[in-house]
Amino acid sequence: MSEPHIVVLGAGPAGAATAIGLRRLGYSVTVVSDWRRFAAVEGVSQRVLEGLRHAGLGGALSEAAMPATRQVRWNGEHLQMNQEFLLDRQRFDRALRADLARAGVTLIEGRIREVARAEGHQVRLDDGQMLQAEFLVEARGRQAPLAADRLRGPETISLLNVWHDAPGAPASAVESLDDGWAWMARLADGRCYWQITLDAQGVPTKSALPEYCATRRRDSASVAELFGAQAMEPAQVHARSSTAILAGECVGDDWIRVGDAAMAVDPLSGNGIFQSLSSALQAPVVINTLLRRPERAALARQFHQQRVEQLFMRFARIGRDFYAQEQARAGLPFWARRRSWPDAQPLHLAADWQSVQVARRPVLRDGFVDEAEVVVTADQPLGVWHLQGVELAPVVRAVLAGQALDEVMSSHSEAHQMMLRRWLAEQGRP
Template sequence: MSEPRILVLGAGPAGAATAIGLRRLGYPVTVVSEWRRFAAVEGVSQRVLEGLRHAGLGGALRQAAMPASRQVRWNGQHLQMNQEFLLDRQRFDRALRDDLLSAGVTVVEGRVREVSQQDGHRVRLDDGQVLAAQFLVEARGRQAPLAADRLRGPETVSLLNTWQGRPGVPASAVESLEDGWAWMARLEDGRCYWQVTLDAAGLPGKAALADSCANRRRHSALVAELFDEQALAPAQVHARSSTAILAGDCAAESWLRVGDAAMAVDPLSGNGIFQSLSSALQAPVVINTLLRRPERAALALQFHRQRVEQLFLRFARIGRDFYAQEQGRAGQPFWDGRQGWPDAQPLHTAADWQALRVARRPVLRDGLVDEAEVVVTADQPLGVWHLQGVELAPLVRRLQAGQALNAVLAGQPQEQQMWVRRWLVEQGYG
């Protein structure tokens, strides 16, 4: 019996990571994607590089090796922060395609015109080509059609400006503005990027965007420090939505949403590539379960939906707390609308040993979604299964029954004992 054919729509980090993960599981995979039509750069952290490496995107990883010094002007402070890595998205996207081809994934360049369900899934491209598959992965980011959104943040737009300046040392910076915030970067070859994020309401007309953005740059000390006089002139502008959106549903028995197609967050919440990878790395195991163990479909869908929602809320709260740090802008509509969204729940909840409980939850085991006893904590509502190879639920049960810690840990290697003791202290034990 031939393996089910899988179509992935989108060759960004989420689509590529999902496709390569599925190839590792033995599935034939075809990725359909348009290539990026505009120049862009992103600042990424070391954890993004580790995520790319883990996902098998080695070629793309090598494109993310341009370290840059970073400055921050926020809440009246001017800080020299640790470095970030500047990533040319057009080069990065080409490297992603090379990684896909090296992994044995079929890559089709084309624009999706129509997606329908008819004896599986049928995808019609602009050139008339029709592709069929038993399973569909939606990974077209914010461009993916969205029937409904479950949660939507304040309407936000980012305006990316690009121009060519003089070559120099790579650098980046971020600063708060009265009605938004700006991120900027200069690459070694002199390419310059400046992006301002604003409320979607009240923007000038399209014809006035370039002059409006240039006027903002003329009043920025950071712009004067990072760029040459070219920064003061109007530049090419690309507008895109930055509204935080959680999809109304991100999974069914024959399709799955990953990356920004499942959850897209405000850029202040963290790096978009890391967010995309966070939801995509689990997807191959979920899909494998849906195809190989249909009797576990409900469990697999529960796993994916819950983790996408938890990731969304976590990143949304990170963004909320960054906005809230800017006390000097209190009272301004842009800031007031974002300093309390999505809720008032703290990003990290205080540990409470008495509140720990053992429950059955979906987990990943041997390439499939399974069910196991996990420890549910205030900070980990979906549960913690293992810590450094130690299954925590049996251990917590014995401690809650009154057994001594030394007796519970007896027989475990010293290194594992150290990790477990540290975790227990963090949970308020002792």
């Protein structure tokens, strides 16, 4: 029996990582994308770069990532922070295609007109081309057709301005404003980017945006330090939604949503690409299980859905805590709406040994979603299976049963004993 053909809609980091992961598992994969049509740059951390390399996107990184100095004006303070890396998205997206081609993925450039159910999935492009897929990966980001929203944050819009100035050393800055915040960057070749993020309500009409944004830049100390005189003039503007959205159902028996199509987070947390990869790196194993182990389909769907929801809440709380750091503007409408959303639960719950338990949960094992005993804690409700290669459930079950700790540890190496004792103490074991 031939392997089912998989079509991935979208060639951003999430779609590309999923496609490459599926090729590693031996699947035939076609990626369809209408490539980015406007210039953009993103600030990313070293952690994001490592995640991209792990996903097989190292070639794209080598083409597009550059280190830059970074300044922060937040809560009345002006700080020189550690460097961040500026990712030229147009160059990065072009290089992604080379990574995909090297992995053996078929690439089709085109605008998707319609996706319909017919003996699987039929994807019709604007040029009349028709693709047939046994499995569909929705990775078109925020532009993906909306699923029923399970959760939606305060309505937010970002206005990206692009212009050219004199060449200079790469640099970036972020600053808080009474009604939002702005991130800006200058690339070595003189390309300049400035993005302001605001409440979606009350934004001027499209025709008024260039002058509106230029006026906002003229009032900014960070802009005056980072850019030349050209920054004070109206520039090309691209408006896009930045509302945090968690899709309702993110996986079925022959389809899956990954990246921003599954969950889109507030850009303030700086985790946009990282969260896209987080859901995309698990997707190939979920798909592999749905196609090759259909008896585990419910387990695979549970695994993907729960982890998308957990990741979304984690990133939403990270964004909330960033907003809460802006104490000087806490009572202003923009900040008040975001410093208490999505909830009041801390990012990390305090350790509570009484809540620790062993339970069966879905895990990833040997390229498939399987079920295993894991340790559920207050801060890890989906469970922890291994700790640096050591299965935790047998250890915790023995401790909960009252077995002497020295006896429980006797079968482990000295290094593993130290690690396990430390972990148990962190969970509040008396």
